[in-house]
Amino acid sequence: MNLRRLKSVARKEFLHVLRDPRSLMMGIGMPMMLLFLFGYALTMDVDRVPLAVWDQSQTVESREFISRFSGSRYFDLRISTDNYRQIEVAIDRREALIALVIPADFSRRLSMGEAAVVQTVVDGSDPNTATIALGYAEAATATFSRDIMLKQMRNIANTRSEAIPTQGKLPVMELRPRVWFNTDMVSRNFIFPGLIAVVMMIMAAILTSLCMAREWETGTMEQLIVTPVTATELIFGKLTPYFCIGILDLVLCVGVGEFVFDVPLRGSLWLLAPLSMLFLFGALSFGILISIITKSQLLASQIGIVTTVLPAFLLSGFIFPIENMPLPIQAVTHIVTARYFVFILRGIYLKDVGIGVLWPEVLFLTGFGVLVMTAAIRKFRKKII
Amino acid sequence: MFERLRAMLIKEFIQVFRDPRMRIVLFVLPALQTVIFGYAVNMDVKNIPTAIFDRDNSSESRELAAIMASSGYFRIVRHIDHDDDARKLLDRGTVRLVLHIEHGFSEQLRGGETAPVQALLDGSDSNTAGVIMGYLARLASDYNSRLQSAYATRLAGQPPRIGRVELASRAWFNPNLESPPFYVPAVITNILFVITMLLSSMAIVREKEIGTIEQVIVTPIRKGEFILGKTLPFVLIGYIDVFLISAVGALVFDTPVRGSLWLLFLATTLFLMSSLGIGLLISTVSHTQQQAMMSAFFIIFPAMLLSGFAFPIENMPQPAQWLTLLNPLRYYMVVIRGIFLKGVGLDILWPQLAAMTMIGSVVLLVAVGRFRKTIG
Numbered sequence A: 001m002n003l004r005r006l007k008s009v010a011r012k013e014f015l016h017v018l019r020d021p022r023s024l025m026m027g028i029g030m031p032m033m034l035l036f037l038f039g040y041a042l043t044m045d046v047d048r049v050p051l052a053v054w055d056q057s058q059t060v061e062s063r064e065f066i067s068r069f070s071g072s073r074y075f076d077l078r079i080s081t082d083n084y085r086q087i088e089v090a091i092d093r094r095e096a097l098i099a100l101v102i103p104a105d106f107s108r109r110l111s112m113g114e115a116a117v118v119q120t121v122v123d124g125s126d127p128n129t130a131t132i133a134l135g136y137a138e139a140a141t142a143t144f145s146r147d148i149m150l151k152q153m154r155n156i157a158n159t160r161s162e163a164i165p166t167q168g169k170l171p172v173m174e175l176r177p178r179v180w181f182n183t184d185m186v187s188r189n190f191i192f193p194g195l196i197a198v199v200m201m202i203m204a205a206i207l208t209s210l211c212m213a214r215e216w217e218t219g220t221m222e223q224l225i226v227t228p229v230t231a232t233e234l235i236f237g238k239l240t241p242y243f244c245i246g247i248l249d250l251v252l253c254v255g256v257g258e259f260v261f262d263v264p265l266r267g268s269l270w271l272l273a274p275l276s277m278l279f280l281f282g283a284l285s286f287g288i289l290i291s292i293i294t295k296s297q298l299l300a301s302q303i304g305i306v307t308t309v310l311p312a313f314l315l316s317g318f319i320f321p322i323e324n325m326p327l328p329i330q331a332v333t334h335i336v337t338a339r340y341f342v343f344i345l346r347g348i349y350l351k352d353v354g355i356g357v358l359w360p361e362v363l364f365l366t367g368f369g370v371l372v373m374t375a376a377i378r379k380f381r382k383k384i385i
Numbered sequence B: 001m002f003e004r005l006r007a008m009l010i011k012e013f014i015q016v017f018r019d020p021r022m023r024i025v026l027f028v029l030p031a032l033q034t035v036i037f038g039y040a041v042n043m044d045v046k047n048i049p050t051a052i053f054d055r056d057n058s059s060e061s062r063e064l065a066a067i068m069a070s071s072g073y074f075r076i077v078r079h080i081d082h083d084d085d086a087r088k089l090l091d092r093g094t095v096r097l098v099l100h101i102e103h104g105f106s107e108q109l110r111g112g113e114t115a116p117v118q119a120l121l122d123g124s125d126s127n128t129a130g131v132i133m134g135y136l137a138r139l140a141s142d143y144n145s146r147l148q149s150a151y152a153t154r155l156a157g158q159p160p161r162i163g164r165v166e167l168a169s170r171a172w173f174n175p176n177l178e179s180p181p182f183y184v185p186a187v188i189t190n191i192l193f194v195i196t197m198l199l200s201s202m203a204i205v206r207e208k209e210i211g212t213i214e215q216v217i218v219t220p221i222r223k224g225e226f227i228l229g230k231t232l233p234f235v236l237i238g239y240i241d242v243f244l245i246s247a248v249g250a251l252v253f254d255t256p257v258r259g260s261l262w263l264l265f266l267a268t269t270l271f272l273m274s275s276l277g278i279g280l281l282i283s284t285v286s287h288t289q290q291q292a293m294m295s296a297f298f299i300i301f302p303a304m305l306l307s308g309f310a311f312p313i314e315n316m317p318q319p320a321q322w323l324t325l326l327n328p329l330r331y332y333m334v335v336i337r338g339i340f341l342k343g344v345g346l347d348i349l350w351p352q353l354a355a356m357t358m359i360g361s362v363v364l365l366v367a368v369g370r371f372r373k374t375i376g
Helices: A003-019 A021-041 A060-070 A084-092 A106-112 A127-160 A187-208 A211-218 A221-225 A231-259 A269-294 A297-314 A327-333 A337-351 A355-379 B002-017 B020-040 B059-070 B083-092 B105-110 B126-156 B180-210 B213-217 B223-253 B261-285 B289-305 B318-324 B328-342 B346-370
Strands: A049-055 A075-081 A098-102 A115-123 A172-180 B048-054 B074-079 B097-101 B114-122 B164-172
Touching: A003 A021, A003 A231, A021 A187, A021 A231, A021 B289, A021 B318, A049 A060, A049 A084, A049 A127, A060 A075, A060 A098, A060 A106, A060 A127, A075 A084, A075 A127, A084 A098, A084 A115, A098 A127, A106 A115, A115 A127, A127 B126, A127 B164, A127 B180, A172 B126, A187 A231, A187 A269, A187 A297, A187 A337, A187 B126, A187 B289, A211 A221, A211 A231, A211 A269, A211 A297, A211 B180, A211 B289, A231 A269, A231 A355, A269 A297, A269 A337, A269 A355, A297 A337, A297 B020, A297 B180, A297 B289, A327 B020, A337 A355, A337 B083, B002 B020, B002 B223, B020 B180, B020 B223, B048 B059, B048 B083, B048 B126, B059 B074, B059 B097, B059 B105, B059 B126, B083 B097, B083 B114, B105 B114, B114 B126, B180 B213, B180 B223, B180 B261, B180 B289, B180 B328, B223 B261, B223 B346, B261 B289, B261 B328, B261 B346, B289 B328, B328 B346
Parallel strands: A049 A075, A049 A098, A115 B164, A172 B114, B048 B074, B048 B097
Antiparallel strands: A098 A115, B097 B114
């Protein structure tokens, strides 16, 4: 490899980038747009679920039961009604996501020591929100039941146990959840590190997947072929300006996380920086490989989005947890490089882990980068076909 | 006119399909993606990997673990006997939950006291953590009711009658609360949008960049014919893809089209007007394919994210909600989900169709207006 030749290719590529300010602006603007969209507009948090209630019982107990819902931050009591029709309409129009119908014999059954069944209707068209809302409802009901049970059990324990040493006592297993890493359970802290990984992957693919194909398509590759530049020099030279843009994007992302969104960075920046460069190298090389293989910008753009952009969004564990996927799909995620970077960034951001935990991912990213770069160099033919 | 248009169409079809790899990209990959993403896009929280740190090792503590394992929500992957192991497992992400049962758990329970159990929870994914907390509350309530009725039976000589509240829940539209019926239609809309928009945005600019546009300009073809010739192949590709992906969805995920196929056809046509219109607009204002691709993504990303695909529009702040009103993908998503999931018809979906018609016509008119059949 001759550094002088590499430098001239890099210089030429820099000029290409600088002469097209619109693309450059978008190269920097796109990550910002994604960050701000996720930061301000998009949230998966389910709270203040709109609730409709039909209380047929109208007793102290039923009102107490309802207050367990209306008093929690997860539910927002929007509609109190006295007929089924209105509940149907409310759910159809999405004015309520969940509806409770409390039976007339609610209190009587409770005091008789029987199960009082509350009919619950939930709009299942968005199963994610519906499941979470039902989970809240189940949890609220479970605590209400527990309180009733405790009261009634204590009565039994008090009255029946004169001769027993454990008089008036009741065994209770108390689960005390303690949340680690993202103690306040803010979804932004979870989404943000993963988002950086996805953004970097997308930018790398978009920036480089056309750069070789363009030279083939417009015919300028012939001019490059007649120069003494080798495949390695050409590829590394082409990579240089995009690597710089990638680093710039990364700095901007981390900066926005730090200063705009207050996402805590618990781990070390000195670990984050080299690992990001490692990832960036692999991702850019992959874009170049696509470009070399396809030789057509139209095809390269389609293959780029299919192999990098969509998997980065959907298969990296960024939003949809990998462990919920069926096993064959989980196997597929192992070849999605963004997956490893998402894991690394979350580890550094949220858990403050070091290379001792992250080494398998680092190993993979290194192997991937070397493999793809070698493939790109070998696939590139300095010949006109 | 039809002769010129036909010639143009023949040229375009040859150009798009000449490369066999392109055929694969346009017809095989969308179907494959639907299968992979349909399975992957899933927010159900089940089989939470759990480690048990049981320092009591009694029949009570083992029963707790057994109830947990049989609930279907937790999968006990490890039994550990060291504090450090908990840290390591949670750091590495091997487990999301560590249940820590202290010494004396069973004694406290037998003595009728409160026995604390610590649940260490990986909160990094706040959504999943919230769901796990709900499961834990249910687990505690299950375990306690068993425990206490056994205890009361011992005191009173017979099982006590204790009142409780049960939720009999019924989910409308999607009774088993499965993800595929919700997400598969959404995957269709996303793939269709990305393919058609990317194709059309690079269509004209490609001729500009390579220089072949000059050859087109010297032919007698008219502006409208040229644009029609450029877009009609993509319309056809769009129809084929919708058909293909819907068939895959029906076969693999059992998400049949419940509503009318004609309505699906109509909605797809209106949607393609918008997506191809935006693509053409980009193509007319770009000079290189690189620029066109960047601009296309600049629109594709917000359109996908603000479509209600994974992030409910109701949860967005008001300004973002207003922004979604301009998003054709948002309307198409509602229509497609309505047709697939609820089998609703024109009487409910007409506002969406009207919105798509408006957006599509405006964008197409602007794109055609901007197009110049001159070099410069």
